[in-house]
Amino acid sequence: MEQAYDELIRWATDQGVELHGIASKRIPGRGMGMVATQDIKANERLLLVPISCLRGIENVPPEIKNAFPKDAKVHGILAAELALEEKATSSSSESSYAASVASKKKYAAWNAVVPASEDISDSLPLTWDPQLHDYLPGAALSLLRGQEIKFTRDWELFQKCIPATKWRFITKDDYKYHWLLVNTRTFYHVNPRTAKRPDEDHMVLLPVADLFNHADHGCEFAWSGGSCTFTANRDYAEGEEVYFSYGHHSNDFLLVEYGFVLDENEWDAVNIDDAVLAEMTNEQKEHLEANGYLGSYILDERTPGCYRTQVALRLLCCPFEQWESFLEEGEDEDERVQENVNRLLQTILRKFLEKVNRNIKGLQNLKVGRDCQREMLLLRWRQIYELVTRTIAKL
Numbered sequence: 001m002e003q004a005y006d007e008l009i010r011w012a013t014d015q016g017v018e019l020h021g022i023a024s025k026r027i028p029g030r031g032m033g034m035v036a037t038q039d040i041k042a043n044e045r046l047l048l049v050p051i052s053c054l055r056g057i058e059n060v061p062p063e064i065k066n067a068f069p070k071d072a073k074v075h076g077i078l079a080a081e082l083a084l085e086e087k088a089t090s091s092s093s094e095s096s097y098a099a100s101v102a103s104k105k106k107y108a109a110w111n112a113v114v115p116a117s118e119d120i121s122d123s124l125p126l127t128w129d130p131q132l133h134d135y136l137p138g139a140a141l142s143l144l145r146g147q148e149i150k151f152t153r154d155w156e157l158f159q160k161c162i163p164a165t166k167w168r169f170i171t172k173d174d175y176k177y178h179w180l181l182v183n184t185r186t187f188y189h190v191n192p193r194t195a196k197r198p199d200e201d202h203m204v205l206l207p208v209a210d211l212f213n214h215a216d217h218g219c220e221f222a223w224s225g226g227s228c229t230f231t232a233n234r235d236y237a238e239g240e241e242v243y244f245s246y247g248h249h250s251n252d253f254l255l256v257e258y259g260f261v262l263d264e265n266e267w268d269a270v271n272i273d274d275a276v277l278a279e280m281t282n283e284q285k286e287h288l289e290a291n292g293y294l295g296s297y298i299l300d301e302r303t304p305g306c307y308r309t310q311v312a313l314r315l316l317c318c319p320f321e322q323w324e325s326f327l328e329e330g331e332d333e334d335e336r337v338q339e340n341v342n343r344l345l346q347t348i349l350r351k352f353l354e355k356v357n358r359n360i361k362g363l364q365n366l367k368v369g370r371d372c373q374r375e376m377l378l379l380r381w382r383q384i385y386e387l388v389t390r391t392i393a394k395l
């Protein structure tokens with residue numbers, strides 16, 4: 001397998017990719033990653049990838065791209081290309097798609113190193129037994145529901161646009177695997193020809209750059225002229241893993257979109273909507289909705305109860321007129337209100353911890369899904385337990 005990576009780097013170097021002081025390396029629990037092969041100083045350039053290497057909508061073979069309507073999602077089309085390309089190279093299909101796609105050997109070295117379908121299905125909740133979805137934290141579950149809608153939309157369009165004779169060898173699971181490969185490996189890129197497309201369509205695959213694993217802080221990334229460059233955000237010692245940050249994402253987001261959670265994550269957050277809204281009457285919820293404060297109640301390490309939570313809980317702690325004045329002024333008329341809000345939040349969080357414990361116990365007794373999937377969920381709930389407990393102590 002390591003040979004395939006050497007082949008990728010040889011191919012990439014021929015395409016003009018430059019690696020300075022980093023190399024790909026297998027990292028336990030994280031697949032491949034990028035590691036410093038020498039001491040690196042902050043601001044040193046680590047990787048340059050010319051635009052000619054990227055795989056975006058403009059490089060999709062016309063026989064695939066033109067089969068889709070103009071407003072089809074780039075995500076779905078790239079997944080179609082990867083799925084058709086894999087079938088073309090792995091089967092003796094005689095379809096014209098297969099033949100023409102197989103002739104596009106340009107990305108063969110990249111195709112050889114992407115994670116196997118078992119790696120994707122072990123880690124990404126979209127592929128898990130639906131009974132495990134009941135154990136996802138609320139924020140992760142709503143992200144997953146959104147992902148399911150997008151995936152179904154793209155899969156249905158694929159079946160409609162690529163005639164049956166061409167796709168009969170591609171199952172829903174094959175397509176899902178390629179769709180998730182695109183989901184976990186794309187970067188954001190706009191050019192004047194793609195600028196009019198909606199934001200979510202500015203996805204491109206970037207061979208070699210997609211070997212960087214994520215951390216909450218990582219090297220800097222910029223497009224300029226005809227290439228993209230990655231620059232060290234700090235000093236690295238030889239042998240250290242060099243990360244790229246995929247964004248300021250919570251662990252619930254990382255779990256659903258990328259299939260992992262971080263131990264240390266400055267951007268981690270827990271959504272406590274269900275716990276807060278369980279305390280409200282319908283009338284109180286209507287007031288919150290009318291004022292734009294229904295839901296998105298977040299706990300993180302910086303704020304023991306975000307501003308939205310503060311607004312919602314004041315509805316339970318003070319007379320309505322006083323609540324309206326807090327909305328207008330952003331501060332309490334009576335300073336004792338904050339103490340009442342803190343006490344109420346502690347009570348709500350203690351009840352929330354009971355739910356967290358029920359999920360942990362339920363997962364410990366569950367036999368559904370694979371061990372690694374249940375362990376990932378257990379890890380996430382334990383992180384939530386810790387964060388909520390720290391918040392209670394701060395209040």
Ligand SMILES: C[S@@+](CC[C@H](N)C(=O)[O-])C[C@H]1O[C@@H](n2cnc3c(N)ncnc32)[C@H](O)[C@@H]1O
Nearest residue numbers: 029030031032184185210211212213214258260
């Ligand atoms: C862009 S790829 C990075 C390269 C990938 N590790 C590989 O083997 O090809 C993103 C995927 O890498 C893995 N990954 C990235 N950062 C990670 C981290 N900090 N911990 C665990 N897995 C990580 C996840 O499977 C994620 O979906």
